Amino acid sequence: MSDSSSTSRDVTFLRLNSLPMLLEREIESxxxxxxxxxxxRVNENQLAAAFGVSRGPVREALRSLEALGLVELLPNRGVFIRRLEIEQVIEVxxxxxxxxxxxxxxLAQRGDPVVLARLRAMLDDMSAAAARHDFDRYYPLNFEFHDYxxxxxxxxxxxxxYRGLVKQLRLYRAGNLMTGNTLELSNEEHARMVEAIAAGDAEAAxxxxxxHVESGKERLLARSPAPASSAEPQEKSA
Structure with a gap:
């Protein structure tokens, strides 16, 4: 009897505590x-209705997303999807x-041959996509490379x-900011990274x-719209 009661409490605890995490991942997506x-503005009532839950788990999920820098709570106004200003983008x-x-x-200090082989394979895939100027193929490979x-x-x-910062930057990079030979330039930088890691040169790596990240910032800023005045909202990236 006591075992059954304990199991029931455990299931309830897991259900209640995993729900906000599931909602967090879905809202983040x-x-x-x-x-x-x-x-x-984030409408908590609409989200709760859409997910078929009460507002409590939604509110808890939004608090977690606020800690990640994806939403912000404005007193007496509500929760809003965060908008990064150019100065914040530079800081991130x-x-x-x-x-x-x-x-x-x-990675250079570890010298793991398995990791190095995988990096080289991804580099080859990105090189092929860059040669075709195939952004739709290059972008996910690029993301995978960095994350790996x-x-x-x-x-x-x-x-x-690192992943938290990447997510924040996606609030600003709403569109394709890599075109033409930019893909090839980006992948040349990847090649230098892999060469330094393969050589075991920690400082060069x-x-x-x-x-590479600094160059990516410069490419983004070169293609971003000029900062809007404080009196007007910032335009989204094209």
Missing amino acids: MILDGRLSVGG YGVRAALFGYAGKL VVASTGNSVLAAQ FRACFD
Whole structure:
């Protein structure tokens, strides 16, 4: 009798505590794929109705997303999808560059042949896509490459912080900001990263990875609209 009661309590605990996490992932997906617009107000009642839950788990999920920097709570106004200003984008890129540089340094120090082989295979795939100027193919490979570099360090704190910054930047990069020979330039930078990691040169790997993110920032800023005045809302990236 007591075992059955304990099992029931455990199931209830897991159900109640996993629901906000599931909602967090779903709402995050809605934000990052554009179903919830940057700068738009989040209607808790509509979300709760859509998911068939009460407002409590939705509110808890939104608090977690606020901690990730994807939404913001404005007093007496409600919850809004965060809109990054250009100054914030530059700050996020700076931290991202430092973290990615550190990831490259760690991989060079580890010298894992399995990781290196995988990086080279991804580099070949990206080279083929870049030669065709195939952004739709290149973009997911590029994302996978960066994430694999970070994940392969074995440093979970580094990976979590890096991925959080990438998600924040997706609030700003609403469109395709890589065209023409930009893909080839980007992949040449990837090749320098892989060469430094393969050589076991930790400092060169740090610099190659750091510079790659900094170059990505410059490419983004070159194609972004000029900052809007404080009196008018910022336009979305095209």
